[in-house]
Amino acid sequence: MIQFDAVHKRFPNGTTAVHDLSLEMPEGGVTVLVGSSGCGKTTTLRMINRMIEPTSGTIRVGGKDVTRQDAAELRRSIGYVIQQSGLFPHRTVLDNVATVPLLLGWNRKKARARAAELLETVGLAADAGKRYPHQLSGGQQQRVGVARALAADPPVLLMDEPFGAVDPVVRTQLQDELLRLQKELSKTIVFVTHDVDEAVRLGDQIAIFRTGGHLVQCATPAELLARPADDFVAGFLGAERGLKLLSLKTLADVPQGPAPEGGTWTLVLDERRRPRHWASKETELPVRPLRDTDSLLSALDESLASPTGLVARVDADGVLTGVSSRDDIHEHAGRAHTEARVAA
C-alpha cells in the first residue's frame, strides 16, 4: 500500500504542484491519477520514487517512509514505466530489461534469463531480445518498457502516461495486456494519464486532480461516473458519462432467447454454429457476436447496428448461445444506471 499523508509540493519558482494531498493507493490495485496538464498528477507519481522530493508531508510505501530510505535502492524496488519507453538506445532489448536485476547484483546470466522470461510475459518474440530499441515499433518498445519495470519483480509499479505516444489500436492492445498481466501479478500500480477512457478501463480507483494540485475526488470508476463530486469532475468525465458507465457493466445478466426464424432477416451460421452475418432476400449485413464478458456499451452499440435490433450471443469458442433484444439490453442499461446512482 502507498500512503500520502498531507503531502505538499512547492517548486522553487513558487508554483504549488501538489496541495495537501492525503490519499491511499491500495495494495494490489490500480490507482489512476487523472487531470489536465499541470494538475500535479505526474509530480504526485514522481514523489513516490523520490524523483521529486515533497516539500512537506510523508509518503509511505509498504509502511516505510520513502525519504528515510536510500533513493537509489528505493527506486530499484519500484518499477517505473515512462512515455516513449525511455529505453537505453545503446543496449539490446534483453539488456534493457535486465537493467535493474544487474543493479541489484545478479550475475549476467541469471539477469538475462529473467529478462528473456519477461519478454515472453509481455508478449514479445524471443528474438526481439537481440535487437536494439530503435529496431522495434512504438508499441513493442512500450512492452519492453513494461518488461523492464517488472524485471526485479517489484511490488509497486509507477506508470507515467506509458501509452500516450502510441496509436489508438496499439493503445487498446497494451491496455488489454496490462489488465491481463495485472490479473496474474497483482501489483500495486499507480498510473498517470489524461485520458478519461483509459482511466475508466484500467483503474480500480481513480483520483481526479484539478489545476493547483488539488485532489477533487477519489473513487471507483463506477462511483465516479455515477456520482461525480462536483461540476469540475462531471465536466472532466465528459458528456457521455452514462455510456462510459455502461462500459464497466457486462452483458452476462441480460436474458437471451433462441434466434428467430422466418422474419425478413435471418442470422446465418457457419457449420460450427458460429454467426456469420444477417441475411435478407436482397442483401447481407455484418454481425458482431458478443460474449458474456463484453460490456453493456458494446451490446447497446451492436443492438443499434443490427438490422433486427437483436444481439447475437456466443460462448468462448464463438458458438451461438442465443440472442438478446434491444429492449432487454436497454432495460438492463437503465437499471445499471439507477443502481449506481442510488448505491451508497
Place this chain on the structure above:
Amino acid sequence: MTIDWSWIGDHTDDLTSLTLSHLQAAMTAVFFGVLISLPLAVIAHRIRPLRGFLLGVSNVLFTIPSIAIFVLLLPVSGLTRTTTVIGLTVYTLVVLLRNTVEGLDSVPAKTKEAAKAMGTRPLRTLLTVEFPLALPVIMAGVRIATVMSISLVSVATYIGDGGLGQLFTDGFQRDFPTPVIVGVVLTILLAVVADALLVALQYVLTPWRRRRA
C-alpha cells in the same frame, strides 16, 4: 623536382624510426588530451557557470602560436619529447573538450531520467549510459585531434624533436627535395591510416548504431 629513389632505399631504417617517433608523439598527446578532457567536460556539462570559462580557456590556449608554446615550455621541460607532447596536448584540448561537452549534452534527458528512476547512481549513469551515448560525438573530436596532432608534430623540429618534420629541415638545408616529399607523403599516410583505424574503433564500440530499423 625529381625524387632520388635510391636515397629512400638507403634510409628505410631512419624513415621507419622517424615515422614511429612521429606517431608516438601524436598519440601520446591525444591520449593525455582525452584523459584531461573527460573530467573537465563532465564538470563543464554538470556545472553550467564553469562551462563558458573552461571552453574559453581551451580556446585561448588554441590561439597561442605553436612555436611560441614550445618556446614557452623550454624553461619547464627543456628540449625533450615532454615539451612536444605537452604542446600538442594543449592543442587537442580545444576540440576534445568541446566535443565531449557536446556529446554529453546530446544524451537524451529521457534516457538519463530512466537510468535514475531505475536506481542507477550518478557515477554509474555517467560511465554506462552517458559516455557510451556521447561516444560518436567524442570520437569525432578524437579524430580531428589525432589528425591535427599528426600534422603539428613537425613543428617540434624547432626544439630538436618533430618526427618526420626533421626530414623537412634536412631537405631544405641541403636544397634536396626528396626527404621533404617523403616526409609529406608519410605524414599524410599516417593521418589517413590513423583516422581509418579510429573509424573502425568507433564502429566496434557502437554496435547499436550499425543496425537500422
